[in-house]
Amino acid sequence: MDAQISVRDIVKVYPNGVVANKKVSLDIQEKTIHAIVGENGAGKTTLTKILFGLELPQEGEIFVKGKKVHFRSPIDAIKMGIGMVHQHFMLAENLTVFENLILGIEPTKFKIFLDKKTAKEKILKYIEKYKIDIPLEKKIKELPIGVKQRVEIFKALLRDVDILILDEPTAVLTPQEAEVLFESLRELKNQGETIIFISHKLKEIKAIADVITIMRDGRVISTNSNEELTQHDIARLMVGREVSFERVEEPKEIGKVVLTVKNLTYTNSERIKVLKNINFEVREGEIVGIAGVEGNGQTELVELITGLKTPTEGEIRLFDENISGKSVREIRTRGLVHIPEDRMKNGVAEKAKLKENLISDRYYKPPFSNKGALNYNYIDSEANRLVKDFNIITQSIENPVSSLSGGNIQKVIVTRELSSNPKVIIASQPARGIDVGSEELVHNFIKEARDKKCAVLLVSADLDEILKLSTRVLVIYNGEIVKSFNEVSTLRAEDLGPYMLGVKRGD
Amino acid sequence: MEKFVLKYFNLIRTIIAILIGFAVSVLILVIVSTSSIESIKYLFLGPFMSVSRIGNIVELATPIIFCGIAIAIPFQASQFNVGAEGTFFISAAFGTAFALIIQKLNLPGFIYIVLVLTFATLFGGFWGFIPGYLKARFKANMVVLTLMLNYAAYFLSIYLINYHFRDKSAGFLTSYRLPENIFLKQFVPNTRIHIGFLIAIASVFIAYYFLYHTTLGYEIRMVGFNFHFAKYSGIDVFKVIVLSSVIGGLFAGLGGMAEVMGIHRRFLWQSLPGYGWDGVVVAIIGKNNPILIMFASLFLAYLRIGGRVLNLLSDVPFEMVGVIESIIILLITAEAFLENVKYRITVKEAEKEVFKNGSLS
Numbered sequence: 129m130d131a132q133i134s135v136r137d138i139v140k141v142y143p144n145g146v147v148a149n150k151k152v153s154l155d156i157q158e159k160t161i162h163a164i165v166g167e168n169g170a171g172k173t174t175l176t177k178i179l180f181g182l183e184l185p186q187e188g189e190i191f192v193k194g195k196k197v198h199f200r201s202p203i204d205a206i207k208m209g210i211g212m213v214h215q216h217f218m219l220a221e222n223l224t225v226f227e228n229l230i231l232g233i234e235p236t237k238f239k240i241f242l243d244k245k246t247a248k249e250k251i252l253k254y255i256e257k258y259k260i261d262i263p264l265e266k267k268i269k270e271l272p273i274g275v276k277q278r279v280e281i282f283k284a285l286l287r288d289v290d291i292l293i294l295d296e297p298t299a300v301l302t303p304q305e306a307e308v309l310f311e312s313l314r315e316l317k318n319q320g321e322t323i324i325f326i327s328h329k330l331k332e333i334k335a336i337a338d339v340i341t342i343m344r345d346g347r348v349i350s351t352n353s354n355e356e357l358t359q360h361d362i363a364r365l366m367v368g369r370e371v372s373f374e375r376v377e378e379p380k381e382i383g384k385v386v387l388t389v390k391n392l393t394y395t396n397s398e399r400i401k402v403l404k405n406i407n408f409e410v411r412e413g414e415i416v417g418i419a420g421v422e423g424n425g426q427t428e429l430v431e432l433i434t435g436l437k438t439p440t441e442g443e444i445r446l447f448d449e450n451i452s453g454k455s456v457r458e459i460r461t462r463g464l465v466h467i468p469e470d471r472m473k474n475g476v477a478e479k480a481k482l483k484e485n486l487i488s489d490r491y492y493k494p495p496f497s498n499k500g501a502l503n504y505n506y507i508d509s510e511a512n513r514l515v516k517d518f519n520i521i522t523q524s525i526e527n528p529v530s531s532l533s534g535g536n537i538q539k540v541i542v543t544r545e546l547s548s549n550p551k552v553i554i555a556s557q558p559a560r561g562i563d564v565g566s567e568e569l570v571h572n573f574i575k576e577a578r579d580k581k582c583a584v585l586l587v588s589a590d591l592d593e594i595l596k597l598s599t600r601v602l603v604i605y606n607g608e609i610v611k612s613f614n615e616v617s618t619l620r621a622e623d624l625g626p627y628m629l630g631v632k633r634g635d
Numbered sequence: 636m637e638k639f640v641l642k643y644f645n646l647i648r649t650i651i652a653i654l655i656g657f658a659v660s661v662l663i664l665v666i667v668s669t670s671s672i673e674s675i676k677y678l679f680l681g682p683f684m685s686v687s688r689i690g691n692i693v694e695l696a697t698p699i700i701f702c703g704i705a706i707a708i709p710f711q712a713s714q715f716n717v718g719a720e721g722t723f724f725i726s727a728a729f730g731t732a733f734a735l736i737i738q739k740l741n742l743p744g745f746i747y748i749v750l751v752l753t754f755a756t757l758f759g760g761f762w763g764f765i766p767g768y769l770k771a772r773f774k775a776n777m778v779v780l781t782l783m784l785n786y787a788a789y790f791l792s793i794y795l796i797n798y799h800f801r802d803k804s805a806g807f808l809t810s811y812r813l814p815e816n817i818f819l820k821q822f823v824p825n826t827r828i829h830i831g832f833l834i835a836i837a838s839v840f841i842a843y844y845f846l847y848h849t850t851l852g853y854e855i856r857m858v859g860f861n862f863h864f865a866k867y868s869g870i871d872v873f874k875v876i877v878l879s880s881v882i883g884g885l886f887a888g889l890g891g892m893a894e895v896m897g898i899h900r901r902f903l904w905q906s907l908p909g910y911g912w913d914g915v916v917v918a919i920i921g922k923n924n925p926i927l928i929m930f931a932s933l934f935l936a937y938l939r940i941g942g943r944v945l946n947l948l949s950d951v952p953f954e955m956v957g958v959i960e961s962i963i964i965l966l967i968t969a970e971a972f973l974e975n976v977k978y979r980i981t982v983k984e985a986e987k988e989v990f991k992n993g994s995l996s
């Protein structure tokens with residue numbers, strides 16, 4: 129049997145000396161969905177970037193459709209019929225969705241003029257076909273992250289490729305959205321496409337993959353067909369120990385109300401009411417989950433609570449004090465921390481050093497600084513401690529964050545936010561893109577914070593995460609809380625679905 | 636050996652870039668000059684051939700260092716404030732006016748000097764505040780703003796000096812001469828190297844410390860790296876945008892007045908002297924790091940003096956000197972230059988580590 133893609137002994141060394149792929153060999157068969165899983169920093173993204181011509185390997189050979197190839201840039205890869213959906217989006221923020229979609233494949237009239245009509249027709253046809261809902265005329269920078277993800281996927285589908293690489297495409301999608309995507313992927317497979325799929329969600333892997341390759345520390349450690357492995361097997365092979373997917377135990381004691389959102393309304397710059405009269409409370413020692421399809425107002429809700437935006441109407445009370453209109457600093461000093469939904473935009477300064485990223489919320493406090501002078505001795509020792517405690521994989525705290533793998537960047541943010549003894553945690557999908565082992569770690573940290581009487585608001589499109597951690601669940605749809613569930617232990621994802629999609633409404 | 640190369644890679648790269656730049660310049664001189672050996676000597680060794688020429692390098696580097704810092708601080712916050720040119724100029728003009736006005740008080744020299752320098756520095760800060768505030772408040776475009784303000788600074792200064800402080804007894808347009816006791820001492824015989832140079836060096840270290848060792852410096856750099864991140868972390872972005880411009884302005888203002896007090900002893904510019912633009916160049920070469928900026932300024936000054944000597948003593952046209960200068964700067968600023976050499980060494984080193992004895996470790 130001839131493999132669609134074969135890689136042989138790929139070695140990749142990054143300019144900083146990290147060896148991300150240590151003689152990786154792999155065969156990917158035609159018409160299969162081939163999943164690659166592995167811990168954060170295992171080298172998955174690196175391998176796919178090499179297959180897409182974004183990174184050049186130092187050693188090794190690649191064969192596509194039986195032909196030996198030397199990709200110098202993605203253009204070479206695209207010519208060979210390869211398309212890729214990136215872990216961190218590669219969209220032009222200032223252009224509209226439509227412009228982004230046709231970038232590079234503009235159909236032209238007489239080879240000069242942009243033929244918008246033909247382009248649009250094609251796009252509409254594909255929207256119909258794949259049932260992907262995207263606002264064509266909006267600018268990318270105005271979109272919530274889940275919608276950006278849809279655009280990124282759609283862009284790849286539009287290219288009519290026959291090998292499609294997807295690097296964590298579902299990290300910010302709801303199960304419903306993911307299911308639609310999977311339908312499309314299966315359909316594509318039946319039409320003869322080969323798909324490489326990376327995800328940390330083992331359920332998804334089990335649901336869709338034909339073949340599963342596990343990577344660890346830059347090497348392929350096994351390749352099996354899906355039937356040969358259980359979810360637990362995969363987890364164990366990946367991290368080298370048992371991993372629990374069980375729901376956390378119920379909180380022992382729930383205290384007084386800490387965070388109150390009262391009649392909260394927000395109208396955005398386009399005069400759209402994105403939040404309508406929201407009311408809820410979060411108490412000490414409980415985790416309130418907000419479930420919803422991305423783009424239903426949760427982004428704005430979090431930005432309002434954390435001080436990044438000011439409400440149009442209504443109140444946000446923290447410890448019996450109205451905090452709407454207060455600055456981010458003022459809110460943070462009251463003990464509120466924030467794990468943002470868009471890690472690259474808000475969560476880190478990529479080009480700054482890792483240690484500088486770890487102190488961004490506390491650099492002005494002693495002993496991090498005294499009278500305006502930074503205390504690097506203390507900063508370095510703290511940064512090293514955090515890196516160790518939270519198992520962030522990096523060579524040094526002096527390296528820029530951009531040299532970390534996606535999951536490790538997420539860990540940097542989680543580490544910083546959870547290490548300051550918070551009283552209130554606002555977390556948008558805190559385990560996004562984190563491997564199962566570290567996910568357990570992150571969830572444990574949140575649970576421990578809860579047990580230390582912290583109030584937690586968990587916003588997530590990942591229902592497994594919501595159902596695993598939450599004490600109560602609220603469902604948000606179209607800017608409104610449409611349903612609340614007080615009993616979560618018996619709740620199933622299917623129960624939430626209809627509310628999230630606006631099919632059903634609660635009382 | 637390879638580890639050594641990696642460690643000092645940036646320095647080695649710069650040196651190689653300079654050497655290549657020199658080689659290209661030599662080539663050009665061989666082509667355009669009839670006595671090329673002489674010309675080459677003038678260009679490269681000319682600046683070191685006498686004490687007074689070495690002095691010229693330092694004198695010229697002084698205002699460039701100030702302006703380099705003035706540019707680097709807002710640049711670190713990703714604020715493309717190119718107002719150093721105007722700030723330098725107007726602070727010198729108003730500083731001169733101030734010095735002339737308070738001359739009557741007959742202050743003791745030291746106090747007089749400190750007072751005037753402080754005034755000019757603060758004036759620079761004020762002039763930097765204008766674009767900083769407008770940018771922060773109205774999201775105006777920084778480059779356009781500061782370019783316009785450079786014009787405003789120019790005309791305002793010329794008006795002030797020509798209409799109110801003009802020395803009519805001088806044969807040209809200039810302000811009155813400053814009193815002797817406010818001169819910054821020129822302390823190296825046969826040169827005009829003055830105390831201002833020492834102030835510039837001190838400024839370099841102050842600015843360095845400020846950027847990398849203070850909380851405000853940290854805030855400036857984080858805003859520069861990612862402004863969304865800074866906001867999210869609780870940094871007051873408004874304050875940072877304003878202050879980075881103000882603080883840059885302080886250094887430009889100080890530099891402008893020091894130049895007047897150390898070299899000219901009166902305000903005699905009738906056009907913008909261009910130090911602000913040199914400041915942009917050295918800030919870019921020095922990657923906005925004050926210490927590197929200091930070296931870059933000295934180097935730029937060396938090139939300029941070499942060019943001056945060449946222009947003076949040889950048949951090489953002045954324009955050629957400019958070409959040579961830009962080639963050298965281009966090579967130094969080319970980020971990617973030699974990058975793959977570094978990469979190859981890194982790869983070899985890393986592979987040695989991972990695949991010891993040729994087998995997988």
Ligand SMILES: Nc1ncnc2c1ncn2[C@@H]1O[C@H](COP(=O)(O)OP(=O)(O)OP(=O)(O)O)[C@@H](O)[C@H]1O
Nearest residue numbers: 142148168169170171172173174531532533534535
């Ligand atoms: N641009 C880069 N420069 C230097 N090192 C890098 C760079 N990108 C990745 N690395 C390093 O290479 C290793 C593999 O990273 P990679 O992104 O391939 O991991 P991954 O398996 O995709 O992880 P994740 O699940 O977290 O996305 C990591 O140790 C990472 O720190």
Ligand SMILES: [Mg+2]
Nearest residue numbers: 173215533534
């Ligand atoms: Mg990755």
